[in-house]
Amino acid sequence: MSPRAKERSAATPGGPPPGLVETRDTLRTRAGAARAAASARGGKPGAKTDADVGLPGRGPGRPTAASQITEFPIEALAEAHYHVWGLITKALRSRWRITKPAADEMAKYADLVLRQYLGPALGDNAPLALYCLTQVTAISACFALREGPAPKPDTAPGAAPPAPQPARTQAGAPAPLPYERGPLESELRHIPPS
Amino acid sequence: MSFTRGIEFICGQRGTGKTKYLVTRVLTQEPRLLVYDHMAELVGRAPMTVTHTLEDTIEAVHRSPRGFCRVCYVPAAGASPEEFGVVSAIPFSVRDLVLVVDEVDQLAGTQQNLPPQEFKRLIHFGRHFGASIVACARRAADVTRALTSQARRVVVFAQSEPADIKYLSSLCGKRAKEAVELPDLSYLAFEGRIVTRGKVDPGA
Numbered sequence: 001m002s003p004r005a006k007e008r009s010a011a012t013p014g015g016p017p018p019g020l021v022e023t024r025d026t027l028r029t030r031a032g033a034a035r036a037a038a039s040a041r042g043g044k045p046g047a048k049t050d051a052d053v054g055l056p057g058r059g060p061g062r063p064t065a066a067s068q069i070t071e072f073p074i075e076a077l078a079e080a081h082y083h084v085w086g087l088i089t090k091a092l093r094s095r096w097r098i099t100k101p102a103a104d105e106m107a108k109y110a111d112l113v114l115r116q117y118l119g120p121a122l123g124d125n126a127p128l129a130l131y132c133l134t135q136v137t138a139i140s141a142c143f144a145l146r147e148g149p150a151p152k153p154d155t156a157p158g159a160a161p162p163a164p165q166p167a168r169t170q171a172g173a174p175a176p177l178p179y180e181r182g183p184l185e186s187e188l189r190h191i192p193p194s
Numbered sequence: 195m196s197f198t199r200g201i202e203f204i205c206g207q208r209g210t211g212k213t214k215y216l217v218t219r220v221l222t223q224e225p226r227l228l229v230y231d232h233m234a235e236l237v238g239r240a241p242m243t244v245t246h247t248l249e250d251t252i253e254a255v256h257r258s259p260r261g262f263c264r265v266c267y268v269p270a271a272g273a274s275p276e277e278f279g280v281v282s283a284i285p286f287s288v289r290d291l292v293l294v295v296d297e298v299d300q301l302a303g304t305q306q307n308l309p310p311q312e313f314k315r316l317i318h319f320g321r322h323f324g325a326s327i328v329a330c331a332r333r334a335a336d337v338t339r340a341l342t343s344q345a346r347r348v349v350v351f352a353q354s355e356p357a358d359i360k361y362l363s364s365l366c367g368k369r370a371k372e373a374v375e376l377p378d379l380s381y382l383a384f385e386g387r388i389v390t391r392g393k394v395d396p397g398a
Binding site: 020026028030038 | 252253274277279280283287323
């Protein structure tokens with residue numbers, strides 16, 4: 001059987017016409033040829049900086065990181081999402097009765113998760129970074145609702161009055177979160193791209 | 195999303211809302227897309243993997259999961275027909291990809307910047323691979339007729355040049371004349387005989 005006939009027989013009925021299919025290898029070969037042709041015409045490879053192409057995080061004059069793929073961290077995003085929402089769920093379960101040190105600890109952990117899993121995205125994928133920030137802001141809002149431990153009723157004379165509790169709905173659930181800028185947001189803005 | 199979009203062509207004067215339309219109606223809607231952004235105007239407007247070399251672009255597309263591929267190629271050396279040819283061939287190596295090209299008249303023009311052979315193949319045979327094309331330009335007359343004639347949907351933003359209106363009338367019908375009166379961010383969408391008016395969200 002001739003190669004052409006083999007190709008024809010391999011094609012599924014109604015599938016793509018034979019002869020049009022490209023593979024990763026053929027594309028890579030053509031990419032090299034295209035670059036050679038472009039440079040022969042007087043192209044200026046690597047002339048642009050990240051600032052030129054609108055990428056955040058790198059100053060003007062610094063060559064763009066042309067060879068780096070910024071992977072869209074789908075799995076990492078899902079994992080971080082899981083962790084972050086785990087924290088929020090935890091806070092909800094405890095009905096805001098978390099102490100300040102615990103809140104700080106959770107904030108640190110959330111920061112760690114974001115740096116570890118989504119840090120690479122902060123360089124080139126600004127929308128993802130914003131997504132992170134919204135998550136962090138949500139957590140910060142949770143923390144902002146509760147500044148300290150819920151004090152036990154103290155009947156001792158001269159004792160401070162109990163701290164006010166967060167507003168609750170009639171069903172006993174916490175009121176909707178107010179949107180507040182958390183302390184982590186400003187900090188995250190300064191994370192350098194890895 | 196397979197070949198549901200087909201070929202979509204967007205035209206209009208500068209600053210009338212083409213890019214906003216692209217972001218709100220295409221970049222944030224399509225799960226599998228490859229953007230050729232030689233003007234670097236779309237970077238950061240939607241979650242996409244940004245690449246600067248062809249090899250990285252090919253890798254990024256092939257390493258993407260089956261149902262999700264968002265790659266934006268910003269050529270470091272600016273637009274080049276050879277590179278655009280290779281990018282146009284990528285949808286022939288994977289299935290169900292939407293190729294988005296901004297300022298397509300600079301890559302697939304009529305008098306100058308003639309379209310590479312691969313782009314013509316994509317226009318004519320891309321549907322066998324589930325490939326769609328979304329292309330943007332300021333003037334429809336500057337874009338190769340091979341693309342505009344095959345467009346299933348033509349979106350027209352404000353135009354004022356009489357020659358452009360005449361050309362659009364020959365392409366879409368008499369209602370293209372209404373493009374003169376369109377305010378910014380408003381458009382006319384032509385799909386066969388159906389003409390609809392729309393408006394892009396200014397906050398996008």
